Ligand SMILES: Nc1ncnc2c1ncn2[C@@H]1O[C@H](COP(=O)(O)OP(=O)(O)OP(=O)(O)O)[C@@H](O)[C@H]1O
């Protein structure tokens with residue numbers, strides 16, 4: 086499968102005796118929204134953690150645009166074009182909402198201990214970043230709260246700010262772990278519409294983990310289903326929904 | 339103003355400058371980046387040792403001194419120092435050259451020590467990092483106290499007075515120079531506050547994993563911060579030695595140069611320069627007052643110095659209980675001014 | 689041979705000091721910087737009691753245990769617990785124990801000054817070697833220190849394995865949330881472990897002047913070494929401090945003696961560097977410590 090955005094081959098990860106991810110291979114085509122679903126504890130987050138450098142996989146390979154990135158540290162993987170969000174809230178509590186968004190924007194000179202005192206070196210970049218960050222705040226409907234300190238913000242807004250943060254990091258592939266958890270349904274639909282727009286206008290690729298299938302399935306191009314550390318099904322939304330194993334897992338029948 | 343009060347204020351000012359620089363270095367590490375550096379004394383001692391070792395040798399080399407004295411630098415220490423002093427009296431140029439070279443070397447030593455202690459430490463988390471830095475902090479003290487060639491063993495050495503040329507204003511000049519160092523560090527930290535650097539450091543402090551997922555090289559940044567912090571501590575150590583014209587390893591204690599700065603910074607608030615300044619000034623003043631009024635407390639059946647420890651511990655406990663972020667709390671700030679941001683975002687106002 | 693025996697004695701004392709640090713860290717997640725001062729208090733209990741009441745310092749071991757257990761318990765209840773209850777980070781808790789350590793340094797020194805100025809005791813420098821007895825040709829301190837350390841470690845394991853209290857303690861160390869679910873009273877268990885830790889430190893402090901010079905800063909100056917014992921031993925097992933105490937005690941006394949006979953006496957003053965080096969190497973290469981490593985090897 087040459088030319089896929091992300092190619093994951095036979096990744097395994099155990100915690101003690103527990104095989105959280107037991108030989109999973111997935112492939113993400115460019116410019117598509119791929120959904121990863123599965124019951125609680127099926128290993129979705131662990132899979133994402135293992136391919137984004139947050140955890141070291143026990144075995145297996147990860148290729149981003151045909152380049153092997155297995156065991157790379159997270160920050161390098163981000164620079165290479167893959168960014169992820171976290172399932173549990175991971176705000177920068179002491180910064181404002183806008184500050185959280187701005188952290189994702191690159192500012193080579195402004196973020197150097199030597200060069201940061203010289204405003205002239207980073208002022209133009211910073212203005213661009215502020216513009217982009219405000220635009221993102223608008224898209225996530227966070228504009229009224231832009232100056233609120235993150236640690237005092239509601240969970241829903243934190244979640245939205247974190248989506249915005251991930252989208253601002255300049256990646257080609259964005260992995261979102263339960264992005265609309267705790268977000269009201271109207272806003273949740275808008276978030277997904279925004280992802281569709283980014284997919285169509287900028288050709289971004291998405292891997293989204295979600296439990297709220299009622300909302301998420303409407304927007305998915307392709308679906309992977311995990312159970313107990315293994316992939317049990319994949320295909321289009323209809324194919325997966327009609328899969329007998331998936332029915333069994335979800336309906337318990 | 340009577341002479342005694344003048345001396346009191348000048349000495350207060352000198353110590354204030356040193357401690358403010360040191361405490362701002364701690365603020366950079368702890369307040370911005372979340373590095374609990376319990377080994378501040380390490381780089382400070384490094385700078386102080388450079389200050390004890392280098393100026394006298396530079397002095398011997400730059401001015402006329404009986405070369406046979408160099409056979410035993412430690413034994414002849416006081417003679418050499420006073421001979422160099424004599425020549426420095428009339429030549430501020432030479433003195434300032436010695437000062438500059440010493441500061442450069444002390445900064446380099448501080449950087450090296452920051453790197454040395456930071457390299458293994460930045461990968462450890464939370465309190466383990468703190469403990470490992472605490473242990474690192476002891477290392478130079480053990481070496482300095484036991485290895486005479488560095489700075490003469492526990493009792494230390496005397497060094498030439500680079501401020502000798504200022505004559506009667508010698509203490510004033512040295513104090514102002516210490517404050518100038520503090521001012522420089524202050525301005526540097528202020529520029530970090532008002533640049534993208536400040537928010538990146540805070541992001542790393544608040545959530546290193548999330549920062550790393552957004553492309554920040556957390557270990558590298560932490561190391562850079564520790565090196566920068568080390569440079570500041572090293573400079574402060576050298577300036578302190580040049581001010582007191584001597585260095586004694588036994589006097590460079592964990593208490594005075596790690597714990598005391600922590601008390602000041604936690605008390606004032608590690609999230610703001612003003613807080614650090616208030617904390618520094620308060621405790622320096624208390625310390626000086628207790629030492630100056632020692633005689634008035636001589637009826638006590640113990641050394642009044644311990645009252646200072648008692649007071650510090652109690653104040654710290656109170657602050658941690660009732661105001662854990664310190665007197666002055668951190669404010670969210672932006673690299674650009676509100677007007678610049680509004681303009682960039684294409685809005686009327688924010 | 690003399691240095692061999694010294695090393696053995698010193699090892700046991702280090703083990704006793706590290707025992708408390710490890711216990712506190714395991715059960716409450718705090719690195720207690722004030723632990724050094726608790727040790728010092730043990731020494732001053734011995735000094736006070738022997739000076740005013742006669743008898744050998746050994747006679748006052750139980751008293752030192754009780755006093756230091758009480759002090760340590762008060763540190764926990766009055767200093768640490770209120771701040772911990774507010775959800776403070778581990779760094780902040782470390783700062784709390786530093787604050788407490790400052791207060792205790794002051795109190796100990798004031799007390800020592802007072803003893804010296806009012807009662808003319810030599811309270812700033814004391815050694816009780818003259819009070820010691822000999823048993824099987826060795827100083828009593830050797831036997832006493834090892835007996836104390838072994839008794840503590842073994843009884844800890846007996847309690848852990850065979851009683852409900854032990855089960856609750858273990859749950860507290862390994863699964864705090866589980867301990868709460870089990871209905872264990874977390875606060876009194878934590879208090880108990882702080883008291884036990886303080887008691888062990890008190891024993892070490894009371895025994896220390898039997899062989900080594902004591903002064904008001906004796907515990908304070910050894911705190912970094914104690915951390916080395918605790919971390920090198922590994923905080924996962926309570927026999928860790930015993931192992932680490934042995935290794936470090938021998939390295940610091942017997943090892944340095946051996947080394948100086950090869951390299952020359954110049955290395956002796958640097959014996960205090962050994963624990964620091966070991967600590968730093970441990971943090972870097974063996975984060976789970978000796979006991980963790982041994983445990984892993986056994987499966
Ligand atoms: N760091 C860890 N240590 C030990 N076990 C872990 C760890 N992380 C995850 N697990 C276990 O691995 C299994 C898979 O967890 P994972 O979080 O990947 O599931 P998930 O599919 O993301 O579930 P959810 O939908 O609830 O988020 C679970 O049984 C979990 O308890």
Ligand SMILES: [Mg+2]
Pocket residue numbers: 129130131172
């Ligand atoms: Mg998950």
